[in-house]
Amino acid sequence: MRSRVCLGLVLLIALGSAFAMADDVPLPRPKPKPAAAEPAGPLPFDPAHPNEAAVPPGPSACELRLANIAVALSQFDIEGQGGCVAHDVVRLDAILMPDKTKVAVTPPATLRCEMAESVAGWIRDEVGPALGGLGSKLARIENFDSFSCRGRNRVFGAKLSEHGKANALDIRFFKLANGVMLTPTDMHADRPVREKLRESSCGRFKTVLGPGSDGYHEDHIHLDLAERRGGYKMCQWDVRVPPPPKPPAEAKKDDKNDGETDAATETPAAADVPLPRPRPVAGMNDEKPALRRKRL
Ligand SMILES: [Zn+2]
Structure with missing residues (x-):
């Protein structure tokens, strides 16, 4: 009898100790609830004022690269009417040359970042050196057209232009720091320079159109990064x-x-x-009023 009582006491003590130990073990903290995800819908875009939209959060990888070679500002994605869509858009204000000088883009160009990066690379690596023999440094390029939600050659109902995708830039002339201008479509401008510009632009861009292409590019050069089947590139610029x-x-x-x-x-x-x-003298022509012909 006494042994049974002792056994009961031992069991009670053991159970009590076990409960006491269980009370001492801290329970795992409840996991915090994940924060509600922000809606990732497209940001609003005002086609009338594409450059005045608020800056979207966070630069893209392209924008981080671009910041090393250009002065550019992030823009909202373009989700316009008429099928005009472009993502990772920037406003290209200037190109930073290897010698730390700036080449202004006037007016600033609204472009996909990848296109802006190609333009900046072309100006730094090829246009600047090509114009280097004209007596002064390159100071600015004239943006004849960049983003523009329209059909090709401004023809109503035509296929959407690469300008409508912020994927194209039209250039009418380059201006040096001493005021000298080079118009690449001018047959009297320095021919070797124009040959270099043609060769380098056709190597870098997917489409290059100039004089002799289709009649719409007699007074400016069109550059774009249009993707085509098989990687086909179009280079139509007669250096006259x-x-x-x-x-x-x-x-x-x-x-x-x-x-x-x-x-x-x-x-x-x-x-x-x-x-x-x-x-x-080749390349020394005065600036003429824009002919404002139809453009691609
Ligand atoms: Zn164009």
């Missing part, structure tokens, strides 16, 4: 040269009525015919 001056004999013929001269009288008189006036 002025027609050769007419020989003096022909010039004299043109000055007189047909049939009034013959070979005997023509030859000695030819020496008196003034030669054509020399062309202006």
Whole structure:
């Protein structure tokens, strides 16, 4: 009997100790509830004021790279009417050249970051050096058109232009720090420079259109990064040269009525015919008013 009582006491003590130990073990803390996810819908966009939208949160990887070679500002994604959609959009204000100078983009261009990066790389690595022999540093490029929600060549109902995807830039001229301008479509501008610009732009961009392409690009160069099947690229830019001056004999013929001269009288008189006036120095043409032709 006594042994049973002792056994009961031992069990009670053991159970009591067990409960006491259980009370001492801290329970795991409840996991915090995950924060409610923010809606990831598209940010509002005002097509009338694409550059005035608030800055979206956080730069993209492209924008971080771009910050090393350009002055650019993040823009809202473009979700416009008419199928105009573009993501990772920036406003390109200037390109930072390797010598720390800035090349202004005037007016600032609204472009997809990848396109802005390609433009900045082209200006830094190829355009700047190509224009380096003209006596001064490159100071600015004229943005003839960047983002524009429209069809190709501004034709109603035409396929959406790459401009409508912020994926294209039109350039009309480059201006140096000393005021000298180079218009790449001007047949009197420095030909070797224009050849370099053509070659380098066609190597970097997916589409390059200039004089001789389709009649819409006689006064500016169109650049874009359009994706095509098989990686096909389009490079249509004739680097034109002025027609050769007419020989003096022909010039004299043109000055007189047909049939009034013959070979005997023509030859000695030819020496008196003034030669054509020399062309202006290549690349030194004055800025002309924009022709504002239709653009792609
Ligand atoms: Zn264009």
